[in-house]
Amino acid sequence: MAQVILTDVTKLFGEDVYAVQKFNLEIKDKEFVVIVGPSGCGKSTTLRMVAGLEEISSGEIKIGETVVNDISPKDRDIAMVFQNYALYPHMTVFENMAFGLKLRKYPKDEIEKRVNDASTILEIEHLLKRRPKELSGGQRQRVAVGRAIVRKPAVFLFDEPLSNLDAKLRVQMRAEIQKLHSRLKTTMIYVTHDQVEAMTMGDRIVVMKDGYIQQVDNPIHLYNNPANKFVAGFIGSPSMNFLNGKIESKGSEFYFKSGNITLKLPESFNTKIASHTGKEIVLGIRPEDIYDKVFIAQPKEGTTFRAIVEVIEPMGNEIFLYLKINDNSIIARVSPQTNVKINQEMELVVNISSVHIFDLETEEIIV
Ligand SMILES: Nc1ncnc2c1ncn2[C@@H]1O[C@H](COP(=O)(O)OP(=O)(O)OP(=O)(O)O)[C@@H](O)[C@H]1O
Ligand SMILES: [Mg+2]
Known part of the structure; x- marks a missing residue:
């Protein structure tokens, strides 16, 4: 059982590749933290630094x-599961699972007990x-x-452990890793580029970029x-919609204006x-905050707009509607x-209290 605290952790590869910059995070004992972000944002490097497989440049x-x-990694009291599983091909499942314990000179009885307990939990007895090579992808996992x-x-450190599995198995293993977490009550750091995995598994999510x-x-x-347009667009599927426009005021009321839309x-x-007021901003609307007007009895004033249906x-x-x-x-x-039909113009209603506004330049959230 342990907490993990990273303070100003930075990783510089060579002269100018800053893979991870000033990473600050306190992971509580027994917490399940997911690190998520696009390819190359520094997720694996962060995890490998915790594991000791990568030296830290500072912090x-x-x-x-x-x-x-x-x-050294072997003295850190951590265990890591890699994307490619890294199993020894010439060893049986039992030997693969026992290997680390043998290296550490555990007594034979203890090794057998631990391997048997773990294989019961994972249903691979x-x-x-x-x-x-005689196992399916899910079984290897x-x-x-x-x-x-x-x-x-x-x-426990996990680096994209489910990415080699097909979609259905991924969903199943996702649930099993969560069950494992509540059963073992061990601190877990889980890396993925899949925001759905992050949303469904993490007690807390760390979103990284560059x-x-x-x-x-x-x-x-x-x-x-x-916190910003990047996070807004990365978390959620389909992604949040963004519309560039201007804020205008009339008396004490404020409006978003973009082309012929006024909200x-x-x-x-x-x-x-x-x-x-008067400045260019970006409006963010989640796809589920847009409704077909036909189903809304009395939409609030200033919450409707017209659009052309492009794809259904x-x-x-x-139904996902792609609108122009x-x-x-x-x-x-x-x-x-x-x-509705393709190429038809339709009226839609926005749940205006759920929209977000971002600064056009900094992309930070305004509201
Ligand atoms: N050994 C290395 N030498 C030089 N640059 C490296 C090295 N390892 C990683 N990098 C660079 O550091 C950055 C972060 O890499 P990292 O592997 O942490 O990304 P990631 O978030 O895990 O991406 P992915 O989702 O593709 O696995 C990338 O720009 C990568 O090219
Ligand atoms: Mg990676």
């Missing part, structure tokens, strides 16, 4: 009460005599996790209160947007009862 990493900067579990480490942390928060708060902004925005994607329980407004394309997630 400090603490596991439990110990500063581990100069402690019947596979112990097979070799990796379990063995890789099993090999980490038998060590009973203070901290080596920098963008935001750290629990999934719901992150979804509802993104009346809620009064609660006033104090934050007043200083942006029926998902069964909902002015020169922008946006996506709406509407009721499955929506009855």
Whole structure:
């Protein structure tokens, strides 16, 4: 059991590749933290520095009460599961899982007990005599996790462990890793580029971009209160829609104007947007905050707009509409009862209290 504290951790490769910059994070004991971000943003490097597989250029990493900067990976009390599983092909499942314990000279009885316990948890008891090539992708993945579990480490590190699995198995293993977390009650740091994995698994999510942390928060708060346009667009599927436009005021009321669209902004925005009057900003609307007007009895004044339907994607329980407004394309997630045709103009309603406004230059959130 251990907390992990990273203070100003920076990784410089060569002269000018800053893979990770001033990374600050306190991971609590037993917490499940997911690091998410696009390819190359520094997720694996961060995890590898915690594991000790990569030296840090500056800063400090603490596991439990110990500063581990100069402690070798094998003495850090961590276990890591890699994307490619890294199983030994010539060893059986049992031997793969037992290997780390053997190296550490655990007694035979203890090794057997731990491997058996882990294989029960992961439901791979019947596979112990097979070799990796005789296993499916999902089974290999379990063995890789099993090999980490038998060590009973203070901290588990996962680097995209599900990315080699097909979509259905990924969903299943996602749930199993969560179950494992509540069962083992061990600190876990999980790296993925998949925002759905991040949202569904993490107690807290760390969003990274270009080596920098963008935001750290629990999934719901992150979804509802993104710190900037990048986080807003990265978290959520389909992504948040962005429309460039201007804030205009009439008396004490504020409006968003973009081409022939005018939306009346809620009064609660006033104090934050007043200083942006007349300026270019970006409006963010999530696809689920746009409705077919037919189903809204009395839309509030200033919440409707017209758009041309370009593509219709029926998902069964909902429909994704790709809409054209002015020169922008946006996506709406509407009721499955929506009855529209391609190239038709339709009226839509925005749940205006849920929209966000971002600074055009800095891309930071205004409200
Ligand atoms: N050994 C290395 N030498 C030089 N540059 C490296 C090295 N390892 C990683 N990098 C660079 O550091 C940056 C971060 O890499 P990292 O592997 O941490 O990204 P990532 O977020 O894990 O991406 P992915 O989702 O593709 O796995 C990238 O720009 C990468 O090219
Ligand atoms: Mg990586």
